[in-house]
Amino acid sequence: MNAxxxxxxxxxxxxxxxxxxxxxxxxxxxxRLLNVxxxxxxxxxAEILRRAVPLLADAGLDSRWEVIAGDGAFYRTTKAFxxxxxxxxxxxxxxxxTHYLDVNxxxxxxxxxxxxxxxxxxxxxxxxxxxxxxxxxxxIWRCHIDASSPQRSLWRFLEDLVRRYDASIWSxxxxxxxxxxxxxxIHPSIDPLAEKNRExxxxxxxxxxxxxxxxxxxxxxVQVSRYDRFKDPVGVVRAWRLAARYVPCRLVLAGGGAxxxxxxxxxxxxVRHELGDDPRGHVLLLxxxxxxxxxxxxxAAAVVLQKSTREGFGLTIAExxxxxxxxxxxxxxxxxxxxLDGVTGFLVHSVEGAAYRIRQLLGQPERARRMGEQARALAxxxxxxxxxxxxxLALVLAMRTGIRELLVP
Amino acid sequence: xxxxxxxxxxxLRIATGRSVLNLRELLTTLREAEPEVLRHxxxxxxxxxxxxxxxxxxxxxxxxxxxxxxxxxxEKLGHFDPYADPATDAVRAALLDIVEEHLIGLSHVPWAxxxxxxxxxxxxxxxxxxxxxxxTLRELAAAVRRSSRGSLYFHFFEARLRxxxxxxxxxxxxxxxxxxxxxxxxxxxxxxxxxxxxxxREQVAATLEEAGR
Numbered sequence: 001m002n003a004x005x006x007x008x009x010x011x012x013x014x015x016x017x018x019x020x021x022x023x024x025x026x027x028x029x030x031x032r033l034l035n036v037x038x039x040x041x042x043x044x045x046a047e048i049l050r051r052a053v054p055l056l057a058d059a060g061l062d063s064r065w066e067v068i069a070g071d072g073a074f075y076r077t078t079k080a081f082x083x084x085x086x087x088x089x090x091x092x093x094x095x096x097x098t099h100y101l102d103v104n105x106x107x108x109x110x111x112x113x114x115x116x117x118x119x120x121x122x123x124x125x126x127x128x129x130x131x132x133x134x135x136x137x138x139x140i141w142r143c144h145i146d147a148s149s150p151q152r153s154l155w156r157f158l159e160d161l162v163r164r165y166d167a168s169i170w171s172x173x174x175x176x177x178x179x180x181x182x183x184x185x186i187h188p189s190i191d192p193l194a195e196k197n198r199e200x201x202x203x204x205x206x207x208x209x210x211x212x213x214x215x216x217x218x219x220x221x222v223q224v225s226r227y228d229r230f231k232d233p234v235g236v237v238r239a240w241r242l243a244a245r246y247v248p249c250r251l252v253l254a255g256g257g258a259x260x261x262x263x264x265x266x267x268x269x270x271v272r273h274e275l276g277d278d279p280r281g282h283v284l285l286l287x288x289x290x291x292x293x294x295x296x297x298x299x300a301a302a303v304v305l306q307k308s309t310r311e312g313f314g315l316t317i318a319e320x321x322x323x324x325x326x327x328x329x330x331x332x333x334x335x336x337x338x339x340l341d342g343v344t345g346f347l348v349h350s351v352e353g354a355a356y357r358i359r360q361l362l363g364q365p366e367r368a369r370r371m372g373e374q375a376r377a378l379a380x381x382x383x384x385x386x387x388x389x390x391x392x393l394a395l396v397l398a399m400r401t402g403i404r405e406l407l408v409p
Numbered sequence: 410x411x412x413x414x415x416x417x418x419x420x421l422r423i424a425t426g427r428s429v430l431n432l433r434e435l436l437t438t439l440r441e442a443e444p445e446v447l448r449h450x451x452x453x454x455x456x457x458x459x460x461x462x463x464x465x466x467x468x469x470x471x472x473x474x475x476x477x478x479x480x481x482x483x484e485k486l487g488h489f490d491p492y493a494d495p496a497t498d499a500v501r502a503a504l505l506d507i508v509e510e511h512l513i514g515l516s517h518v519p520w521a522x523x524x525x526x527x528x529x530x531x532x533x534x535x536x537x538x539x540x541x542x543x544x545t546l547r548e549l550a551a552a553v554r555r556s557s558r559g560s561l562y563f564h565f566f567e568a569r570l571r572x573x574x575x576x577x578x579x580x581x582x583x584x585x586x587x588x589x590x591x592x593x594x595x596x597x598x599x600x601x602x603x604x605x606x607x608x609x610r611e612q613v614a615a616t617l618e619e620a621g622r
Contacts, residue, residue, distance in 0.1 A: 016539070016557035020417055023537050173528030176424040185422040185530065331524045343462050347524075381458045381558070394421045394535045406535045407416075 003051070004193045005058040009386050012192050017386045024393035025059035031396065032062040034115035038078065038124035040067045042256060042288040043226075044188060044315045045121050045144055051191040051385055052392075059389070064115065068107040068125045073099055079263060081123045081158070084151035086230060086310045097157060101127050117396055120165075129164045138399050141165040144188065145312045146333040148174045167399060171313045171334050184395050187337065189388035190318045190379075196291035197322055200299055208296035214252060214282055219302035219362050222252045224294050224319070227267040227285075230310040231255075232330065235351050237274045237281065239307065242355035244280065247362040251275075254284040254297050298323050303361045303368070307354050311335050318383035321345075321375035326368050328357045338383065344375035413582045415541040415552050418563035420456045420532040422449075429527040431520040432477060432512055435469075438529065439504050444497040445531040451491045451500060452570065453532055455606055456562050466602030467491060469504070469527075476525040482511050490602060492574045536563050546587065546621030549579070553614040558606050565601065565609060579613055583620070592620035 010018045035053060037045050049065050056063035070078070077100050080090040108131030120128055121142045132139055141162050147155070147170075159177070162168060167182045176183045190197055209216060221240050225231040233253055240251040253271060255264070268285060275281040286293055298304060304320035306329040313334030320327050321338065327345035329335035339345040346357040361368040381387070397406065425446060429435050439447075450468045454460045463471040465487035474483035485507050491500050512518070521527065539560070543549035553561070564578040572581060580593035595616050601609050 014557070016417060016555075016560065019539060020419060020537070020559075023539075024535075027537075170424065173422075173424045173530055174428065174526065176426050178426050183424040183426065185424055336524055340459060340462055378458055390419050391421060394419050394533075397535060398421055398533050405533055407537070 003054055006055055008193060009384075013380060013384060013386045017390065021055075021059055021386065021389050021393065024390065024397060025056070025061050028393065028396055028400075029060060030062075031117060031400070032115040033064070033396070034113065034118045035063075035065045035121065036068065036111070036113075036118065036125045036128060037065075037121035038068050038070070038075075044313070047191070047194070047196075047315070048188055048385070048388070049121075051194060052389060055385065055389060056393075059393075062115075064112075066111045066113075068104070068111070068128075070103045070107075070124070074103045074124075078124045081154060082145060084154040085123065085145050085147045085158075087149040087151065089151050090154065092154060101130070104128050105131060117399070119169075123158055126158060126161045129161055132164075138166050138396075139164075140167045140169060140395075140399075142169045143175065144171060146172070146175055146310050147177065148172075148333075167395075169395070172337065175312075175333070184391075186388065186391040186395070187334065187383060188313050188315055189383055189385045190315055190322060191385045192322060194291065196295050197319055198295065200292075200295055205296045205300050208293055209300055212282075212284060212293060212297075214250070214297075214300075216300065217250075218280070219247075219249045220252055220297075220300055221249050221303050221305060221358055221362075222254065222297050222301035223305040223307065224254045224298060224316045225306065225308070225314075227255045227264040227271065229263075229267055230308055232307045232309050233267065233271045234274045235309075235354070236305055236307050237271060238351045239305070239354035239358065240281070241278075242352065243358035243362070246359050249280075249302070249358070249362055251281045252284065252297055252301075253282070254286055254290075254294060256286045256288050256290060294319075295323075298325065301325055302365075303328060303358055305354065305358075306330065306335060307348065308332055308335060314338065315383075317345075318379050321372075321379040321383065324369075324372040324376045326361055326371035326375060328354055328361070338378075340374075340378065344371055344378050410544075410586050412542040412544045413549050413552075413578070413586070415539045415543065415556065415560060416536050416563050417539050417557055418456075418534050418536040418559040418567065420453055420534050420559075422530050422532045425529045425531065427529045429472075429521070429529065431518050432479070432482070432508065432515075433518050435527070436505070436508050436512065438527075439501060439508060442529065443531065446529050447497060447500060448570075449530055449532045450527075452495070452566065453534075453562075455566050456558060458558075461605040461607070472521075472525075472527045476521040476527055477519040478522070479511075479519045482508070482519075485511060492569050492602075495570055495574055534563075534567065536567075546583075546589075546592075546617050549582075550614045550617035550621060553579070553610060553617060556610065561606060561610055561613075565613065579617070583617075589620055592616060595620075 053065040077096040084090040104127035118139045169184045170176045223236045304325045304327045306317050308330045311333035317327050317338040329339045331347040341347045348354045454468045465471045470486035543552050568578040580596040583589045584593040
């Protein structure tokens with residue numbers, strides 16, 4: 001089946017958005033765009049690129065996507081980068097930094113980096129800037145990570161690379177750093193037509209839950225996210241257990257691994273230990289291809305949680321909002337812009353807070369339904385891929401015309 | 410007679426790297442912030458859906474309420490109408506008066522809750538003609554009903570900074586191109602800072618439809 005083109009989004013977001021994307025793309029006709037990241041599957045970045053790259057091509061732009069390759073040592077180092085950027089101190093040896101630079105150099109030789117606008121995603125390929133082709137190109141670093149309080153020594157290393165870019169893009173203003181170039185703010189997005197977010201018939205949902213062996217005798221409290229300490233899955237188990245004393249409910253934790261996340265198995269074991277043998281708790285380890293299963297779980301949920309303690313953005317929240325679910329989220333990073341507290345869900349700061357809000361939403365279904373409606377409306381306006389494309393094309397227009405207010409043509 | 414050319418607009422946000430943590434820092438910011446930073450926080454709030462859920466028409470008042478949790482300051486700032494005189498020096502002076510006076514009466518300086526700091530930014534508005542041209546009041550009413558948040562912002566809010574604070578693109582066109590000063594006056598009387606964007610869209614369209622009968 002062919003991937004949907006831009007026109008397929010018009011019934012969802014209205015004609016104005018599609019018209020704007022085509023108009024901006026028209027102003028940029030002939031500009032060659034390239035995205036580079038570290039994994040083709042798993043994680044939010046790959047999900048965004050899988051749709052954004054062909055949609056930009058459909059809008060008439062020359063749009064490509066390259067993925068760097070690395071060995072286990074490289075990904076262990078970049079995972080340490082990720083943790084250090086999020087404020088968890090890591091010991092990174094000089095030899096590991098050298099290997100990181102070597103892997104980037106090898107990728108620079110292997111990949112075709114010739115484009116007018118090059119968007120490099122996250123720290124893994126950031127050192128490609130050292131091998132930037134000569135010519136009138138624009139290189140932009142896209143940081144998807146909450147880098148608001150990074151480990152200083154690691155940031156000093158990365159800063160030397162990031163400063164060489166012409167601009168950077170950040171998901172939230174509090175993540176930005178002091179840099180000698182413009183720092184644009186663009187929220188990431190979800191694709192409403194992707195397998196993970198498309199409408200599902202009730203029978204499809206029922207069949208998938210049966211296959212996953214999740215009984216629907218009780219309301220479901222669901223958190224979908226990688227088994228990562230920052231997502232606090234252990235805290236979710238504790239919050240659910242507190243809430244379930246008052247309102248009978250089941251817990252579903254559904255997470256996958258990603259190619260660049262070797263820490264997941266350890267966190268998964270901690271979650272299973274915390275849950276014990278409680279039959280109302282379901283811990284699922286899903287492959288990166290389990291989009292339909294995640295879709296069904298989010299749609300079957302009465303309440304969705306994203307109890308992260310640090311979060312780059314947390315696209316699982318936008319996914320749940322798009323499905324009309326109120327979301328309880330940790331008051332951190334990008335979660336605070338997706339959840340308008342008390343309007344589209346609740347922001348929480350503790351296990352107890354999460355437990356209390358679970359009880360409230362399960363005990364007040366009409367309130368939960370209203371919040372879910374507002375969540376869907378906000379997701380439509382702010383967190384779908386069409387808005388992301390608008391932002392990105394506006395940024396390229398701005399970069400190519402001197403970053404000033406524009407009335408085009 | 411010239412048709413009304415519909416435009417749409419998209420704001421691209423750029424971080425300054427600076428944040429406001431408490432009321433004293435807000436005072437410093439109001440003294441020192443670049444004009445485009447003040448413009449963003451005072452005039453571009455309607456481009457964000459959060460505007461529709463806020464009790465206030467600009468982001469500084471909204472932040473005083475949700476970030477500082479200072480209801481009195483929020484009400485004072487919310488009452489301030491930046492469109493009355495949108496020149497940078499005028500809004501800066503008026504805001505400084507409000508915040509300084511409020512600060513004098515306080516026994517402690519309010520701080521923002523963690524995660525609710527005011528992150529200072531500026532924005533670039535990228536505007537473009539949509540290709541729609543309205544030649545009659547009814548055509549314009551229909552175009553307004555179809556218009557996006559960005560389009561309505563450009564013609565109704567941003568126009569006040571381009572033209573004059575009491576004017577907008579719709580009423581200017583009604584008066585100059587259609588000779589309908591009466592309908593233009595009705596549009597100019599809309600108390601827009603107190604309305605959500607969809608309510609403004611409805612009132613503008615209804616006024617145009619009424620005038621076109």
